[in-house]
Amino acid sequence: MPRSTLAVLAQLLADQEASIVKEWLETLSTGGQLQSGRIREPELRTQCTSFLQGLRTALAQDSNDTAAPAFAPVKQLLADISKSRAIQGFSPTETAMFVFSLKQPLVNAINRSELFAANSLAGVVWQVTLLLDTLGLYTMDEYQKSREQVIIRQQREISELSTPVVKLWDGVLALPLIGTLDSERTQVVMENLLQSIVEQGAEIAIIDITGVPTVDTLTAQHLLKTVAAARLMGADCIVSGIRPQIAQTMVHLGLELNVVSKATLADAFAVALKRLNRTVVSLKTDPRQQA
Amino acid sequence: MDRIPILKLGDALLVTIQVDMHDRLATALEEDLTNRIVKHKAHGVLIDISALEIVDSFIGRMLDNIAAVSRVLDADTVVVGMRPAVAITLVELGLSLAGVRTALNVERGMELIRLRHGAAERDVDVDNAS
Amino acid sequence: MSTTPPDTLPIRTSDDVVFVRQQVRLRAVQAGLGLVDQTKIVTAASELARNTLDYGGGGTVTLSSIDDNGRRGVRLVFEDQGPGIPDIPLALQDGYTTGNGLGLGLSGAKRLSNEFRIESALGGGTRVMIARWK
Known part of the structure; x- marks a missing residue:
C-alpha cells in the first residue's frame, strides 16, 4: 500500500531530525534570535525539537488540517512559545520567524531525501509551505492575544497605582x-x-x-x-x-x-x-x- | 399603616430610614415631619439614610420637599450618611438635591445644625443690641 | 453554570415597585455586578417601574440574566398597555413630565443603563428595555 505524502514527511522528519534541527537553529541564530540574550541556545533547541516532534506526530496521523485534533499539541506548544516571546519582548517578526525559518531546512531535507519521486517534489514542497504558513500565522495570532492581555493587565495596574487617596x-x-x-x-x-x-x-x-x-x-x-x-x-x-x-x-x-x-x-x-x-x-x- | 419613627434630639428631629421606602411611607413621613417641626419648634431635621441602598427620584423629591418645607418653618434639614454608590447613582440620574444640606454622619449633622442655629441666634442678638 | 430563567413580575401597586427592586438586586448580584453597577440598575428599575405604574396604569417587568460569551449582565423589559408616549424624544428630555414627578425617570434610567430601547404607540402601550453589563 503506497503511503501518503504526509506519512512519508513524518518519516523524513524522524530520519533527519538531527540535521534539520541543526540547520534550523543556524537559521534562527543568523536571524538574530539568540543575540539579545532573551533566550538561550538550549532553550531554543528544546523548542525546536519539541515542535518537530509534535509536527511529526500530527503528520503521522495523516493530517495536514491544522484545525484537526491531531494538531492540538503542536498548536499548544506554539501558543506557549508565542506567549513567552510576547512577554520577553520579542517583535512580531522575530516571533513569526520561529516557524517560518523552518521552511528552508525542511525543503533542503526533502531535496536530500530519496523518499520522494522527483516529479512529486514540487507538490510536497507546496504542501509543507502551506502548512508552515498556517502555523506561522497562528503564532502571530497567539502573540497578538498575549500582547493584548499584557496591555490590559498593565492598564489595570496603572489605573490602580495611579489613583492613591x-x-x-x-x-x-x-x-x-x-x-x-x-x-x-x-x-x-x-x-x-x-x-x-x-x-x-x-x-x-x-x-x-x-x-x-x-x-x-x-x-x-x-x-x-x-x-x-x-x-x-x-x-x-x-x-x-x-x-x-x-x-x-x-x-x-x-x-x-x-x-x-x-x-x-x-x-x-x-x-x-x-x-x-x-x-x-x-x-x-x-x-x-x-x- | 406603617410609619417611620421620628426621634426628638435636643431641638432637632432625627429620622433614621431603615426600610426600603414605598411611596405611601414617604408621603406619610413628609406629613409627620412637618407637624413635628411645628409641634416641637425644632430648628433642625436630621435624615439618616445610611441604611438606604438606593435613592431614586421619588425619594430624592421627598428629601427636597422636606428641606423646602422645613426651611419655610425655620428649620435646617441635613441628610446624613449617603453611601458612595448611592451618591454616584444619584448624580448620574441627574439629581443634585441642591436645596438639601448634607453631612457624613449624624454627629456631623448635629454640629452643622448647632453651628447654623447658633449663628442665627447671634445675629438676632446683634440686631437687638443695635 | 446555569442562569436563572426569566421572571415576569406584575407592577400594580407601589409595593410591587419595592419587590421589583429587590428582585433586580438579586439578579444583579448573581450576574456579578459591582456595588455601583448594582445600585445603578436597581435605581433605573425603580424609575421605570414607577413610570409603568403612574403613566402606564400598571403592567409587568420581565427580568432576565444574560451571559453573552462570558459577558454577564441583567436585562429588564417593562411593558404596559397604557396610553403610550406621543413624543419619545421629548419624554427623554431631563425635566419633562406630564405628571408630577421630576421628569428624570426615562432620561435618568437611560443614563444609568448600558443599553436602552423604548417602543411606544399612542393607545398601544409602552415597552422599555434596559440592560446593564458587568
Whole structure:
C-alpha cells in the first residue's frame, strides 16, 4: 500500500531530525534570535525539537488540517512559545520567524531525501509551505492575544497605582491625579475617593490635577460628577493644580468648573485647614537647637 | 399603616430610614415631619439614610420637599450618611438635591445644625443690641 | 453554570415597585455586578417601574440574566398597555413630565443603563428595555 505524502514527511522528519534541527537553529541564530540574550541556545533547541516532534506526530496521523485534533499539541506548544516571546519582548517578526525559518531546512531535507519521486517534489514542497504558513500565522495570532492581555493587565495596574487617596490631615484627603482621565479610570478614581471619604470620615477632599495633561469636556464632566457625589455624602471638594493652558482650554470650551479651585495643592490645603479651624504656626524655638 | 419613627434630639428631629421606602411611607413621613417641626419648634431635621441602598427620584423629591418645607418653618434639614454608590447613582440620574444640606454622619449633622442655629441666634442678638 | 430563567413580575401597586427592586438586586448580584453597577440598575428599575405604574396604569417587568460569551449582565423589559408616549424624544428630555414627578425617570434610567430601547404607540402601550453589563 503506497503511503501518503504526509506519512512519508513524518518519516523524513524522524530520519533527519538531527540535521534539520541543526540547520534550523543556524537559521534562527543568523536571524538574530539568540543575540539579545532573551533566550538561550538550549532553550531554543528544546523548542525546536519539541515542535518537530509534535509536527511529526500530527503528520503521522495523516493530517495536514491544522484545525484537526491531531494538531492540538503542536498548536499548544506554539501558543506557549508565542506567549513567552510576547512577554520577553520579542517583535512580531522575530516571533513569526520561529516557524517560518523552518521552511528552508525542511525543503533542503526533502531535496536530500530519496523518499520522494522527483516529479512529486514540487507538490510536497507546496504542501509543507502551506502548512508552515498556517502555523506561522497562528503564532502571530497567539502573540497578538498575549500582547493584548499584557496591555490590559498593565492598564489595570496603572489605573490602580495611579489613583492613591492620601490623608493629609484628620478629615482632609488628597487625590493627586496623574495622566489622562478616561471614563473607566475616572469611575475607579471616583469610587476610591468616595469610599475613602466614608472610611476616614473626611470632610474635605482635595483633587489635584497638576499631573493631568489635558482636560476635555468629558474629563470636566467626570470631575464635576465626583464633586457632586462627594457633596451628596457630606464632604466638600477642592480642585487644585489647574494649569494655565487647561484653564484657558476650559474657558474656550465653555466649561465652568462650578467648584472651589485653588492654584496649588498647598493653597488648597491651607483652605482646608482654615475650614477645620486649624492653622499652622512656626515653633518659637527651633527644635534643632534644643539638644 | 406603617410609619417611620421620628426621634426628638435636643431641638432637632432625627429620622433614621431603615426600610426600603414605598411611596405611601414617604408621603406619610413628609406629613409627620412637618407637624413635628411645628409641634416641637425644632430648628433642625436630621435624615439618616445610611441604611438606604438606593435613592431614586421619588425619594430624592421627598428629601427636597422636606428641606423646602422645613426651611419655610425655620428649620435646617441635613441628610446624613449617603453611601458612595448611592451618591454616584444619584448624580448620574441627574439629581443634585441642591436645596438639601448634607453631612457624613449624624454627629456631623448635629454640629452643622448647632453651628447654623447658633449663628442665627447671634445675629438676632446683634440686631437687638443695635 | 446555569442562569436563572426569566421572571415576569406584575407592577400594580407601589409595593410591587419595592419587590421589583429587590428582585433586580438579586439578579444583579448573581450576574456579578459591582456595588455601583448594582445600585445603578436597581435605581433605573425603580424609575421605570414607577413610570409603568403612574403613566402606564400598571403592567409587568420581565427580568432576565444574560451571559453573552462570558459577558454577564441583567436585562429588564417593562411593558404596559397604557396610553403610550406621543413624543419619545421629548419624554427623554431631563425635566419633562406630564405628571408630577421630576421628569428624570426615562432620561435618568437611560443614563444609568448600558443599553436602552423604548417602543411606544399612542393607545398601544409602552415597552422599555434596559440592560446593564458587568
